[in-house]
Amino acid sequence: MAAPVRALLALVLVAGCGAAACSESQPRAIVVASKNFTEQAVLGELLSQRIEHAAHLPVERRFYLAGTYICHQALLAGRADLYVEYTGTALAAVLKESPQAGSARVYERVRAEYARRWDLAVLPSLGFDNSFAVVIRGDDAGRLNVRTLSQAAVHAPEWRLGVGYEFMERPDGYAGLAATYGLTFREPPRVMDLGLLYRALQSKEVDLAVGNSTDGLIAALGFVPLQDDKHYFPPYDAVPIVRRQTLQQFPSLGPALEGLAGRISAEDMRRMNSAVDSQHRDAADVVREFLRAREL
Numbered sequence: 001m002a003a004p005v006r007a008l009l010a011l012v013l014v015a016g017c018g019a020a021a022c023s024e025s026q027p028r029a030i031v032v033a034s035k036n037f038t039e040q041a042v043l044g045e046l047l048s049q050r051i052e053h054a055a056h057l058p059v060e061r062r063f064y065l066a067g068t069y070i071c072h073q074a075l076l077a078g079r080a081d082l083y084v085e086y087t088g089t090a091l092a093a094v095l096k097e098s099p100q101a102g103s104a105r106v107y108e109r110v111r112a113e114y115a116r117r118w119d120l121a122v123l124p125s126l127g128f129d130n131s132f133a134v135v136i137r138g139d140d141a142g143r144l145n146v147r148t149l150s151q152a153a154v155h156a157p158e159w160r161l162g163v164g165y166e167f168m169e170r171p172d173g174y175a176g177l178a179a180t181y182g183l184t185f186r187e188p189p190r191v192m193d194l195g196l197l198y199r200a201l202q203s204k205e206v207d208l209a210v211g212n213s214t215d216g217l218i219a220a221l222g223f224v225p226l227q228d229d230k231h232y233f234p235p236y237d238a239v240p241i242v243r244r245q246t247l248q249q250f251p252s253l254g255p256a257l258e259g260l261a262g263r264i265s266a267e268d269m270r271r272m273n274s275a276v277d278s279q280h281r282d283a284a285d286v287v288r289e290f291l292r293a294r295e296l
Contacts, residue, residue: 029060033080036064037194042272043084045287054256067166068093081246086236092172099172099234119244124261125237133213133225141224148229153181161189162206180232216274
C-alpha cells in the first residue's frame, strides 16, 4: 500500500474513532410523550423543559400520541421514556380496576401495580387533579337552574351528549356515569375528538359535553361544569410515569422531575391551557414563562 494511501486511511480511522468517542460521550435524548389534547402537550413541554434545564439532558418530544393506551404501550416498548398520566385513568383504563375514592389510596395502588407489572415508576403528583367535567352552556344552566348531574338527569331525555373516544369504553366512563345518575339521552352519545367537543357544544350540536376540569375553554366560552354530587368519578391526580430503566441510566432525571411535585395547581393548569387554546399562544412559550416565574 502506498504511503499516501496509508496516511489517508489512518486519518479516516482516527476521525472515525473520534466521532465514535464523541457519540458515546453524548447521552441519548430522553423521549417525552403526551396524549392528544392541549393539557397533555403543555405538560409534555413542561417535563421536557425541566429535564433540559435541571437535568441537563437532551429531549425528544413525541406529543399527541392519541390516547392513554398508545402512550402506555410506547413506554412498554421503549419508544418513550415518560409521560404524564392521571391516577384515576391509570387505575380504571390501564389496570382495569374499579374506580375508588381517596387520592392517596388510588395513588398508592397505581404506584405499586405499575412497578410490579411493568417496572414503571409513578412519581408524586404535580399538584393538581384533572377530573372529568360534564359541562353545559351557561345560558342553559341559568335558565333551567341546573348545577348538578342529578338535576341534569331530569332534562337529559331532551339533550344530546358529546364525549371523547376513550370515555365510552373505560370503566370510569359513560356506562357507569349513566347508571349512577339514571341518565338517558335523546340519542346515543356523539363520539368525537376531544378538540371538537367544546365547538360542538358552543354550536348547539350537543347539549352536554364530557371534558376535563382544567380545560381553559370552559370559562372562556361561558360553560358551566356540573357538580358530581354522587361522587362517581375517582381522583385524577396528574403524575409523571417513567421507565425505571431510564431513571437508572440517567441519575439526574429523577431529582429534576421530583422537583415539580406539588408545584402546579389546578388554576395554574387552567391558565396555561387557556393561554394555548384561547389566546393561541405557543405551548413552549407558555411553559417557559411559568417555569421562570416559579424559578423551576
